[in-house]
Amino acid sequence: MSLEKFLNTAVSSWMSQEGPDSDIVLSSRIRLARNIEDFQFPTVFTNEEAQEIVDLFEKTFAYKSYVPFGKFELLKMNELQPIEKRVLVEKHLISPHLAEDCAFGACLLSENEEVSIMINEEDHIRIQCLFPGLQLTEALDVANQLDDWIETHVNYAFDEKRGYLTSCPTNVGTGMRASVMMHLPALVLTQQMNRIIPAINQLGLVVRGTYGEGSEALGNIFQISNQITLGKSEEDIVEDLKSVVQQLIAQERMAREALVKTSNIQLEDRIFRSYGILTNSRIIESKEAAQCLSDVRLGIDLGYIRNVSRSILNELMILMQPGFLQQYAGGALRPSERDVRRATLIRERLKMEERKYQEMEGDEE
Amino acid sequence: MICQECKQRPATLHFTKIINGEKTEVHLCEHCAQERGEMLMFSENAGFSINNLLAGLLNLESPLKEAKTSAFQGPEILQCERCKMTYHQFTKVGRFGCSDCYHTFSRHLQPILRRLHSGNATHAGKIPKRIGGAIHIRKQIEKLKQKLQDLIVREEFEKAANVRDEIRSLESRLMEYGEGGL
Numbered sequence: 001m002s003l004e005k006f007l008n009t010a011v012s013s014w015m016s017q018e019g020p021d022s023d024i025v026l027s028s029r030i031r032l033a034r035n036i037e038d039f040q041f042p043t044v045f046t047n048e049e050a051q052e053i054v055d056l057f058e059k060t061f062a063y064k065s066y067v068p069f070g071k072f073e074l075l076k077m078n079e080l081q082p083i084e085k086r087v088l089v090e091k092h093l094i095s096p097h098l099a100e101d102c103a104f105g106a107c108l109l110s111e112n113e114e115v116s117i118m119i120n121e122e123d124h125i126r127i128q129c130l131f132p133g134l135q136l137t138e139a140l141d142v143a144n145q146l147d148d149w150i151e152t153h154v155n156y157a158f159d160e161k162r163g164y165l166t167s168c169p170t171n172v173g174t175g176m177r178a179s180v181m182m183h184l185p186a187l188v189l190t191q192q193m194n195r196i197i198p199a200i201n202q203l204g205l206v207v208r209g210t211y212g213e214g215s216e217a218l219g220n221i222f223q224i225s226n227q228i229t230l231g232k233s234e235e236d237i238v239e240d241l242k243s244v245v246q247q248l249i250a251q252e253r254m255a256r257e258a259l260v261k262t263s264n265i266q267l268e269d270r271i272f273r274s275y276g277i278l279t280n281s282r283i284i285e286s287k288e289a290a291q292c293l294s295d296v297r298l299g300i301d302l303g304y305i306r307n308v309s310r311s312i313l314n315e316l317m318i319l320m321q322p323g324f325l326q327q328y329a330g331g332a333l334r335p336s337e338r339d340v341r342r343a344t345l346i347r348e349r350l351k352m353e354e355r356k357y358q359e360m361e362g363d364e365e
Numbered sequence: 366m367i368c369q370e371c372k373q374r375p376a377t378l379h380f381t382k383i384i385n386g387e388k389t390e391v392h393l394c395e396h397c398a399q400e401r402g403e404m405l406m407f408s409e410n411a412g413f414s415i416n417n418l419l420a421g422l423l424n425l426e427s428p429l430k431e432a433k434t435s436a437f438q439g440p441e442i443l444q445c446e447r448c449k450m451t452y453h454q455f456t457k458v459g460r461f462g463c464s465d466c467y468h469t470f471s472r473h474l475q476p477i478l479r480r481l482h483s484g485n486a487t488h489a490g491k492i493p494k495r496i497g498g499a500i501h502i503r504k505q506i507e508k509l510k511q512k513l514q515d516l517i518v519r520e521e522f523e524k525a526a527n528v529r530d531e532i533r534s535l536e537s538r539l540m541e542y543g544e545g546g547l
């Protein structure tokens with residue numbers, strides 16, 4: 001498969017499109033957890049119950065159009081190959097839990113991949129909307145519409161006092177998890193994250209890096225989400241998260257300015273060294289690749305690098321993961337082979353950018 | 366111990382995950398954990414931190430409870446009639462078996478929910494359109510009753526009469542939902 005063709009099928013809209021503040025906020029996501037009153041929760045439900053739920057979704061929602069998402073496709077986990085499932089996980093369309101552990105798991109996927117509805121995960125239904133940039137309110141709006149659409153066909157497990165009833169008491173109430181992915185290289189470089197994370201935690205929000213917590217995050221990408229789902233409305237939760245995100249954006253921009261002022265040449269050197277590694281290396285582990293991609297992205301945002309598109313970080317962070325590398329290779333790869341593949345993929349992808357910008361300059365003459 | 370993913374390097378990271386109520390130990394080397402970490406990063410169930418938090422909370426609860434029940438003599442077994450999950454099982458797994466569990470365990474739930482949700486234990490968000498019909502009406506009535514009080518205090522009796530009529534018509538609609546409302 002050619003790289004162009006692979007990218008066409010692999011890249012979802014939220015990876016390649018820009019949204020508000022997308023120099024710092026990579027994506028916004030809303031997830032709503034729902035259960036159907038007539039069935040026991042997935043923790044204990046019988047295989048018959050699980051099958052009935054999948055059938056219900058297949059009959060009622062699959063292959064139906066819902067404006068503006070187009071038709072929804074139903075993917076059953078037990079009919080997918082391991083690599084196919086892994087790719088869906090790496091694209092954030094399904095959770096690792098659904099892919100690995102849910103025998104009767106399924107997923108309703110919209111044509112544009114902005115919406116995925118996981119079935120029989122920890123809860124019967126998990127509606128997920130993923131948007132580029134800072135668009136939490138927009139994502140909530142869409143999630144609510146889908147929620148109402150589903151509710152016209154099923155009885156939700158709901159209690160006046162406790163709200164939407166979920167398998168896990170950490171989700172009860174709104175059943176909503178709102179989250180944003182932020183690229184915060186300057187706050188990491190200036191060693192401010194260690195101070196900021198506890199302050200954010202105090203506000204009832206969770207900050208995650210690669211290993212679930214801590215300030216060392218792969219590619220300087222942090223996920224910030226609400227912890228509380230009970231006692232606050234969806235809108236208030238989103239507003240509170242948004243205001244923290246906006247403060248973080250302001251701080252990151254300030255830190256970037258300070259970096260440029262105080263250590264311009266060191267910063268430029270670091271950025272172009274990383275660019276050099278990505279365009280030349282033959283073996284690269286994901287940790288190093290993520291760090292270099294973060295540097296290059298910062299270089300694009302600050303105007304040091306002009307001939308590479310901004311979405312390169314979002315895109316390659318996803319595509320350099322093992323599932324995608326193996327799909328691109330067309331078969332299973334050992335970890336050491338993946339590192340070679342990863343280096344090749346990144347080199348080829350950056351060469352595509354070079355060609356694209358050369359053509360654009362050619363047109364201008 | 367050897368990493369269960371690559372079966373080459375020694376496993377240095379260990380965590381527990383819960384699948385369908387069963388605990389599974391996961392042992393990974395740093396390299397494989399990193400690759401998994403990438404997948405976990407975006408997933409809602411970036412499970413372990415929240416699971417551990419919850420387990421800690423529930424275990425905090427149980428010694429207290431046991432002390433109390435033993436004082437009463439004879440351990441009362443709290444079990445959900447519908448899904449047969451016991452409260453003890455719930456504290457081990459951290460997941461409910463069905464929506465009735467919330468009712469069955471409600472007495473124990475209040476402090477747990479408060480601690481998980483910064484002191485909150487009552488829903489303040491969306492109400493489902495269809496099954497929530499009665500709830501919507503009841504909330505509306507509450508609001509109107511408040512308004513009625515304010516109008517009476519301000520001696521705006523004409524407006525108050527209108528609001529009272531509105532409340533009456535909502536109450537008659539509520540009757541159609543049956544005795545229990547929901």
Ligand SMILES: [Zn+2]
Nearest residue numbers: 368371394397
């Ligand atoms: Zn390993």
Ligand SMILES: [Zn+2]
Nearest residue numbers: 445448463466
């Ligand atoms: Zn139950």
